[in-house]
Amino acid sequence: MSLRLTTWNINSVRLRLPLLLRLMREVKPDVICLQEIKVEDASFPAEPIAAAGYPHQVVRGMKGYNGVAILSRVVLERGEDRGWCGRDDSRHAIAHLPGKIELHNFYVPAGGDVPDPAQNEKFAHKLNFIDEVTLWLADARIRSKRMILAGDLNIAPLECDVWSHTQLLDVVSHTPIEVEKLGRMQDTLGWVDAVRHFVAPPEKLYTWWSYRARDWAASDRGRRLDHIWVTPPLKKMLKRAHVLRDARNWEQPSDHVPVTVELDP
C-alpha cells in the first residue's frame, strides 16, 4: 500500500477551491489535510471535492476562522473529535486510514505578535495548546503505533527553517520557548520529521511567505511552519518529500504552500 499525503493551509477553502482542484490534478495526493478552511460544515464544498475524486471527507469547520478537513481517495474512518484548552475551535481532526494508520491534522494557534504569555493571551493559548497536545500524546504513548501528524504547527523549529535565525529569535513562530515546546511534543513518540528526513539541515526550506512582502520570491523571507511527522514504525516507509513552492505564485494564492510526503511499504 502506497500513500501520498499533502498538508496545506489553504486560507479559505471556498475562495481557493479552484486551487485545491489544481493541487488534486497536479500532485494527485491520496489524502489531503487542510487548515484554515474558514467555513461552517454545512457550507463546505463537499460535492465538487467528491467529484474530483475525494469522496471520503472529515470536516471540522466553524464560521469565519480556523477549521480543518481531511480529504481522501481511500476509505477512512473519522476519529473522535476533541477540543483543546477548553475550547472547540476546530483545530484538530483525526482519521483512521487503511493500513492501521492514525492520522492527526492540526492547526496550532498562531499566537499573536508579542512573544510574552503574560502580556499576550494568544501567545499563552499557543503555548498551552502545545503543552496539552504533548501531555495527551505522552499519555497515549504507544511507540509501535503507526501514526502521521500533519498540519500548520505555526512554529519553525530549526535555524534553517527561517530566513534569518537571529532576526526571528523574538518573533512569534521561532522563539526559543516555542521551539523547545515543539521539541518536547516531537519527543513524546519519537516523531520523525518526514520532510527534514529528505531535506537535511542546513539547507533552507520554507512553506510560508507573508502576503506583506513587495516581492515574496525576491526577498524570500520565508518560514517552515507546515509539517508532516511520522512515528518510528513508518520511518522506513518514507520515500519522498516535496514542498510545492510554485503554489505561492498561483493566482490569488494562500500564503502557505502544500507539503507532500510519500510512504511505501
Next chain:
DNA sequence: ATGGTGGATGCTCCA
C-alpha cells in the same frame, strides 16, 4: 522604525 496584505465579516478580528 514602520508598515506592509489578505480573508471573513458586517461598522473589526485574525493571520
